[in-house]
Amino acid sequence: MKWRGILKPLHRAGLAAVHARIATDTFDQSFINPKSKAGKTPLMEAYHSVMDRQREIKKTGYRDCEVDFDFEVSIMPHGRNIYGIIYTERGSWRDLFMDQPEISDFSYWDNSDRPSEITARQWRHRYKVWDALLLRGPDAIPAMRGLSAQCTTESFYVEADDIVAAIKPHEVRVRNLARSAVMDADMKRRMARLSEAEVKSRVFETFFDVEKWLKSPDGNAALQAKIKELEIILPKKLTKDMLLEKRPTPDEPDSPTPS
DSSP states (O other): OHHHHHHHHHHHHHHHHHHHHHHHHHHHHHHHOHHHHTTOOHHHHHHHHHHHHHHHHHHHOOOOGGGOOOEEEEEEEETTEEEEEEEESOHHHHHHHHTSTTOOOOOOOSSSOOOTTSOHHHHHHHHHHHHHHHTSSTTOSHHHHSEEEEOSOTTOOOOHHHHHHTOOOHHHHHHHHHHHHHHHHHHHHHHHTSOHHHHHHTHHHHHHHHHHHHTSHHHHHHHHHHHHHHHHHSOSOOOHHHHTSOOOOTTSOOOOOOO
């Protein structure tokens, strides 16, 4: 299937990016919170985290878009045409699939107005087709009206070298970690002022207050100060060997790392 061949490199790149984010977060966070990452191997943390979260999706059905790389198409013949429904969390993949010359949009909904480029007659025809496929009879579900094709491999493995190649530049890592550290510190300060009863009810409100504060002169000054601090601390380049080393405990010296 041609589409599977198109998806394979996109799947590999997406998996590599997720693993790279988790591995670098583990490595970088160990510089500002050594206890939380002590004894952890960044690359192994990434592998285990992704696998565990993907298993949880299968078990519970809960959404976890970052690690969900499924792309399933239900194909249903009707009359002289073949209709389908796409199931995926990856909007860019859905758009790419729909851009293929042999595919055309045949969406229908009844909770808002039809698109201006579709006539009332065309819209009624769409309704009749989807009504026949999915609303009439006890077997009116995609699995009973056609077949389903899974287009990605659940057990797809991404190599360590691909993960290292997907690591974000030093300046991006520094800014992301600085933002996280500054927001976390301010969040803790604000939550400490609340009573025990208020903590749960005001957590989202407090988070949005922190985000707003970060855009203020004081918040931006705190962010820039943390960026300058981390620019010196964080290694500029991460290698596969560095990500395969266990992070030291606070009373152990860190391994020498290339800058």
